[in-house]
Amino acid sequence: MRDKMADYEAAVPEGLWRDIEQSLSQQKAVAKPLWHRWASVAAIAVLVLGAGWWLWPKNEENAVTQPIEKTTRQHTLIAAAPDNSTEPVFAPVSKPVSQKSIQTDMIEEKMEEKIQETEENQQEQTVRQEQAVTHPVTSTHQQQEKTLPPTPPAKNKTVSLGLYINSGLLAQNQTNSAADKFLSYDEAAEPIITGTPSYNNNHIEEQKEHHHQPVSWGLTLSYPILPHWKLATGLVYTRLHSEFVTNKSTTDQRLHYLGIPVSLQYHLLDGRQWKAYVAAGVQIDWNIDARQERNHTDFPVEKDRIQWSVGGAVGVEYDILPQLGIYAEPGLRYYPDNGSEIKNYFKDKPTSWNLQFGIRLNLGK
Amino acid sequence: MFYRCEMETELQLLNAIRSGEKGAQRRLYERFAGQAIAIGMRYVPDPDQVRDVVHDSFVKILTAVNQFHYRGEGSLKAWVNSIVAHQAINFLREHERLQLTDLTAEIVEEEEPDIGRISAEELTRLIGQLPAGYRMVLNLYVFEQLSHKEIGHLLGIKPESSASQYSRAKQMLAREIMNYLKNDK
Numbered sequence: 001m002r003d004k005m006a007d008y009e010a011a012v013p014e015g016l017w018r019d020i021e022q023s024l025s026q027q028k029a030v031a032k033p034l035w036h037r038w039a040s041v042a043a044i045a046v047l048v049l050g051a052g053w054w055l056w057p058k059n060e061e062n063a064v065t066q067p068i069e070k071t072t073r074q075h076t077l078i079a080a081a082p083d084n085s086t087e088p089v090f091a092p093v094s095k096p097v098s099q100k101s102i103q104t105d106m107i108e109e110k111m112e113e114k115i116q117e118t119e120e121n122q123q124e125q126t127v128r129q130e131q132a133v134t135h136p137v138t139s140t141h142q143q144q145e146k147t148l149p150p151t152p153p154a155k156n157k158t159v160s161l162g163l164y165i166n167s168g169l170l171a172q173n174q175t176n177s178a179a180d181k182f183l184s185y186d187e188a189a190e191p192i193i194t195g196t197p198s199y200n201n202n203h204i205e206e207q208k209e210h211h212h213q214p215v216s217w218g219l220t221l222s223y224p225i226l227p228h229w230k231l232a233t234g235l236v237y238t239r240l241h242s243e244f245v246t247n248k249s250t251t252d253q254r255l256h257y258l259g260i261p262v263s264l265q266y267h268l269l270d271g272r273q274w275k276a277y278v279a280a281g282v283q284i285d286w287n288i289d290a291r292q293e294r295n296h297t298d299f300p301v302e303k304d305r306i307q308w309s310v311g312g313a314v315g316v317e318y319d320i321l322p323q324l325g326i327y328a329e330p331g332l333r334y335y336p337d338n339g340s341e342i343k344n345y346f347k348d349k350p351t352s353w354n355l356q357f358g359i360r361l362n363l364g365k
Numbered sequence: 366m367f368y369r370c371e372m373e374t375e376l377q378l379l380n381a382i383r384s385g386e387k388g389a390q391r392r393l394y395e396r397f398a399g400q401a402i403a404i405g406m407r408y409v410p411d412p413d414q415v416r417d418v419v420h421d422s423f424v425k426i427l428t429a430v431n432q433f434h435y436r437g438e439g440s441l442k443a444w445v446n447s448i449v450a451h452q453a454i455n456f457l458r459e460h461e462r463l464q465l466t467d468l469t470a471e472i473v474e475e476e477e478p479d480i481g482r483i484s485a486e487e488l489t490r491l492i493g494q495l496p497a498g499y500r501m502v503l504n505l506y507v508f509e510q511l512s513h514k515e516i517g518h519l520l521g522i523k524p525e526s527s528a529s530q531y532s533r534a535k536q537m538l539a540r541e542i543m544n545y546l547k548n549d550k
Contacts, residue, residue, distance in 0.1 A: 001480055001488070002507055008485035009399025010406055013416050017394050020423045024390075027428060246515070292519065294447070299455040302521020341521055 162220040162234070162327075164358025168213030168345075169330065211345040212241040218358075222265065230265040230277075238285060240344045252293040255304060255344055259285035265315070275317040279329070283309045290342070305340040309333050317360065329356040375441040382430055390427050397442065398423075401449045403489055407504055408453035410493045414460070422452040450509055454501070454519075461497050478542040491541045499534030506531050 220234035238257040243250060263281025287304035313331025320326065331354055335346035345352075373381075373392065381389035401422060405415035426448050433444055480488070492500060501520065505511045506527070513531070517524040 002510075004480060005403070005407075005485050005488065005508070007400075008403045008489065010402040010486065010489065012398040012402055013412075016398065016416060016420060017391060019420055020394065020427070021391075023420070023424045024427055027424065244515075244518070246512070251515075294451065299451050300458055301519055341517060341523065343518065 158224065158362045160220075160222045160230075160232075161361040161363065162218075162222070162358050164216075164218045164220065164327075164329075164356050166214075166216040166218065166236075166354055166356040168215075169353035169355050208245040209343060209348065210243045210245070211343075211348045212243075214238050214240050214345050214354075216259075218261070218356075220261070220358075222360075228267045228270070230267065231262075232265060232279070232281070233260065233262045235259075236261055236283065236285075240346075242344060244343075249294055253301070253344075254289075254291050254293075255287055255342070256289040257285040257304075257307065258288050259283050259307075263311075272322070273319045275315075275319070275325070275327075277315045277317075278312070279315060279331070280312040281310070283311065283333075285309070287342075302342065304342040304344065305338045307335060307338050307346060309335045309346075313356070319362070323362050325360045325362065327356075327358055327360060329358075330354070331356065375438050376435060379430070379433070379435055379441060382427075393427070393430075393445075394423055397445045400442075400446060403485075404446055404449045404508075405453050406489050407492045407508065408450070408500065409456060414456065418453045418456050419449060421456075422449040425452065447509070450504070454505075457497065457501060478539050478546065480542070482546055483542055487545065488542070491538060491545065494541070495534055495537060498530050499537060502527050502530040503534040503538065 216236050216238040218234055218236035220232050222230045222232035225231050236257075236259040238259060240253075240255040240257070242253040242255075244253065245251075261281055261283040263279050265277045265279040267275060267277045269276040285307040287307070290301045290303045292299060292301045311331050311333035313329045315327055315329040317325045317327035332351065333354055334351045336350065337347065378389065378393055378396070382393060398419065401419045402415060405418045405422075406412075409415050409418055422445075426445055433441070435441065492503065495503065502516060505516045505519070506513070511519070513524040513527040516522075516527040520527070
């Protein structure tokens, strides 16, 4: 039947080419520039930071009273510098422009700017307050901060807003081993092309699957509920990419998920700059889009069912500024089988290691 | 032009398109449009919808033609056809709820109809009239040559469901063909 139909040509409706030509010329005109996407990412970041600034309690008075209190204690020199730095930072961090994208190089740049601005502010304040601090605040304040005792639990009462990227660990290893498989497969496939037709009639189909490491981008909000304990939730976007290779074709599969994580953090260390914690939680992911691509055409496929997962992690956070920290969080996550027919990374490796990097804005009290 | 009596090869056509030769895109269209319509009709029963599918397919083909990897004569045709097929599958997925037809009737081995006596045009029409689930699986299995495993994956159904849809579709089509041939006599 297939052979019979192979060369069958049906009558072509009139005017079809004209329409196609028209669509083609229109398409050229509306090619969407890439910066649109970045602009929307930036807009979201600006919005989040704007909201953060708005929620921020503006207690300028404390800025003056706190340092004085401390100076009456022993460590005049040490305490004055970092505590001065606590408050003036409001201004620079509030500039939403400084958080436009998650690109680390940009962040680093901005950080430098902020630190500079902070220092300027500090100097201004030092002058204004005419404190007993004889040395101007210098960049060595990092060292001084380390010598400080851990912050009191009251400091814990801060809501944190975070942006992060999460990726599977050991990605390198896996890709390599899979690449090897592909290679050996290609070698095996070679005879088909060069002409041993017996292979072709083989109805046993080998399908090689390769699931790339999942990548997630997330927005989190964490809130202290008890001393040392924080509750965190947010919104996570996850992308899964898989390839299915048979003797006939390669299919690319992309699944997009939107998820809500809920986790509890227990803080083991709450230093002024360094924080360490363990976290455990659950996440629920909805598959919002599922597509496959074969032979340059992409088409939607059946969506995955709801996917639950549980996970644990240890985290280390370093606060560049009291209000702004960077953190890394290696963790382990388990995805139980959700019973759907969709093949993806979660089914392939229900238990997997991952590493999360992010920034946290600590909206202080 | 007269000196182009021998058919342009796919490679020549591709090169002409890639070098921006005027009229080359149209030549690609004219060469493959008839087949494209035929493929569309196998998947989508309504002629206006077939037109839309083929329109979108050619827009896609002509925009993506620079990324196409030429693998010998015939590969362009195969690529064009597969885009049309996928476009049609897309269309069906978006516009027609894919319902697996489950007529619990026993599958009885009937005699195979003589396909040689029916025209390709008529066969296309009969396939286009099958219920959605049958039509989709039959097209994917016979014409796209996907395995039941792949079909299951593509449609989010079990491979066994694909296999049973296929055998039912085949049976139904056979009956339709027999009827047609009988009435035609």
